Amino acid sequence: MNNITQALKNLTRRGQHNIIKILCLGIGFALASVLIAKLWYEHEYDTCYPDHDRIYRISEKISRGSDPEATYGNTPGGIATTLKKYIPEIETATRINPACNDEEMKINGERRVKGNIYVVDSCFFKMFPTRILEGNADEVLAKPYYCLVSRTMAERMGGNVIGRKLELTSIPGLTMTIGAVYEDYPWNSSFHDYDVMLSMTTQRSFSYDGQDNLAGNDRYYSFIKVSKGCHPEQGDFDNKVNEIVSKFLALLEKEEIKFSLKFTPISKYHQEDSYFRQTFLMMMILAAVILAASVLNYLLIVIGNTVTRGREMAVRKCYGAMPRNILGITMAETLLHIVLAMMLAAALIYACKGSIETLLSTPVSSLFTGKGTLFLTALLIVVFIVSALLPGRIYNAVPVTTAFRNFTESRRRWKIALLAVQFLFVSFLVCLLLIVNSQYSKLTDFDLGYSYDRLAIVNVNQIKGEKRSAMVTELSKMPEIEAWTAVTSPLFSNGGGNNIVDPETGEEMFNATDLYMAGDNYLDMLDIKLRQGRGFNANSDSLKEMMVSPDFAQKLKNEKKWKDVIGRKILITEHSQTGKDLFTIVGIYDNFHANTALDDDDRPTMMFHSDPYGSYISYFLLKFHDLTADNMQAVQQRLQRLYPDETIIVDSYARQLDTWYDSVKHFRSAVMTAGICALLIALMGLIGYVNDEMQRRSKEIAIRKVNGATAISVLRMVLGNVLLTAVPSAIAGAILAGIVAGKWLEDFSVRTNMSPWLFVAGILAVVAVIAATVAANAYRTANSNPVKYLKNE
Structure with missing residues (x-):
């Protein structure tokens, strides 16, 4: 507790740059935690149902003649129920027919409300149970012209909806009676946007009824739930499926159409999309880069403090401080900094809530729930251990004699290495941003072969x-x-x-x-x-x-x-x-x-x-x-x-x-945000490094000026030292961005040209900002009177 109290007193202590440490960690934690939470949210997609590992979505694979095989996520309406009839390992089968998207409906012929309408069969809630708030779901799905609405939809209707009539404006005369209200499915569920579920027995009254088709009208989402130990994706009942296809779909073979079925665990279906996989990987990289940049910058500032705090630690050792006492001090300081940084991150997330939800298409409240929060907590513990143990080890290595002589150890190699990694991150994000922006422009400017500007x-x-x-x-x-x-x-x-x-x-x-x-x-x-x-x-x-x-x-x-x-x-x-x-x-x-x-x-x-x-x-x-x-x-x-x-x-x-093209636009915004944050963090570290270097070398610079060196030559010397690190790091970052962006672009049929000039522009922009920052911070010392630094010699 004494260490925590002392750490609180040292927060505003001059020379330790604690506010900058907390600011860098806060910015990094805010962005990284949002991205990591989003990644975990996507990873847990469609896992909210009981026995979700035994639920499979059926896709159809079709090829005609010499045409390549194509896979479609929808099937004819009778596929799932037919499979259940002939395959004993299938316990339940259900199908969904998407009816209307963003449909305008009249409530009791007066008030209007919009929502998504899906036609479901009587087994839907047996496979995908959720809390029924009012009414009886099984009875409603067995009755024609009856429907269920979600809790959110019921609230939009003003509440007390049981028995009220819904009329679709696009299908005059079709009136549905609300018979039950169900709890909304989670945001990371395929059924979250299901506002109205209509009984499948009603379907034939307003559209073609293909619920029993085995061929044609391929618009149904089909699902099966299998018995324990059965794995359809591994071919457990391929032979039975082939027999069913041969028996009922022989006509397709005569027409040289090859038809087969694919079974995907529902929790994996969302992740199978190639664009999702690439975007998931890119967001993982962004989160890792931002988190690493903030932690490395924290360590850079701590190592920079070695010159000023080395004597303090040596004096403590003179008074009997043991290695565990020094480690306790660094751990208390790190713990306090991380707690304050998390508070800052929470404030930033709250302040930017609207932008985050637009960017990620997910409510912030849904991101930080369940196992995702536990994962973030574990990650913070790892960050705490790394950020506390490394400074503790460095301070424990400071010799006791430091208390009685000038301590000149700069640990410059450590600083340069950490700066190099941060420069690499910044260059990577800047070049990646240029490529993503170029791809977005390529898509929006693509010539579709017709005119639509008016x-x-x-x-x-x-x-x-x-x-x-x-x-x-x-x-x-x-x-x-x-x-x-x-x-x-x-x-x-x-x-x-x-x-x-x-x-x-x-x-x-x-x-x-x-x-x-x-x-x-x-x-x-x-x-x-x-x-x-x-x-x-x-x-x-x-x-x-x-x-x-x-x-x-x-x-x-x-x-x-x-x-x-x-x-x-x-x-x-x-x-x-x-x-x-x-x-x-x-x-x-x-x-x-x-x-x-x-x-x-x-x-x-x-x-x-x-x-x-x-x-x-x-x-x-x-x-x-x-x-x-x-x-x-x-x-x-x-x-x-x-x-x-x-x-x-x-x-x-x-x-x-x-x-x-909003998905690409939002990804561009995410990369831009990450790039700006990484640049700010790196510049804070760079400013601290330059200030430390100018302070450490102030007497050397003064002697050079006495011997005829100009301010320009001093700046050139300082810039040269930094650019020797910055230029190779920026080039390495650009190469890494090219590799990652090339992988991301593979999923686009229309791709931008990754011109070398994009990478050159990114490298020059990063180097120019670094050079300007170094020059601005080194100018005061380079232009000062040398007597100021030599008068005590």
């Missing part, structure tokens, strides 16, 4: 059929609007596909990306050129028309040995309800990039004609003469007046596209 988008999903006629009329009158058209979805959100079927043989020929429905003048709106044929227009006598990409046309020519595809009729799965439901190819458009720059889907594309009133139309695209915030607001207000009971939002197409 486009805005309006969701009309809640306005069905002929109710859109007022909007169609109004858009044609608005002076701000140059043109408009209707689409199923914007190009950046497409990802589904359908198979092309030979109308003569009924065989599936190949798979293509389905852009679904588009209205008149769609190509003109996006400045996409028409290579052959014609586009969609209102004068067409049929809506059974489609346009295709050049790759689509070429594949079709190769399959059917046709010279031309214009005017040809084909069948498309999902669109063709019967063998006679043919679609005519009327045009071939120039290639463009469907989806975003993050997606490497190289399948051919197709789109189908629809009028603005079609059931598949969910959006209107508006082309402005001048796309400004004022013009969009004016259009939105006029449309809102037409539909006062609906929510109309006019948003920029470019802004919505950019949100798809």
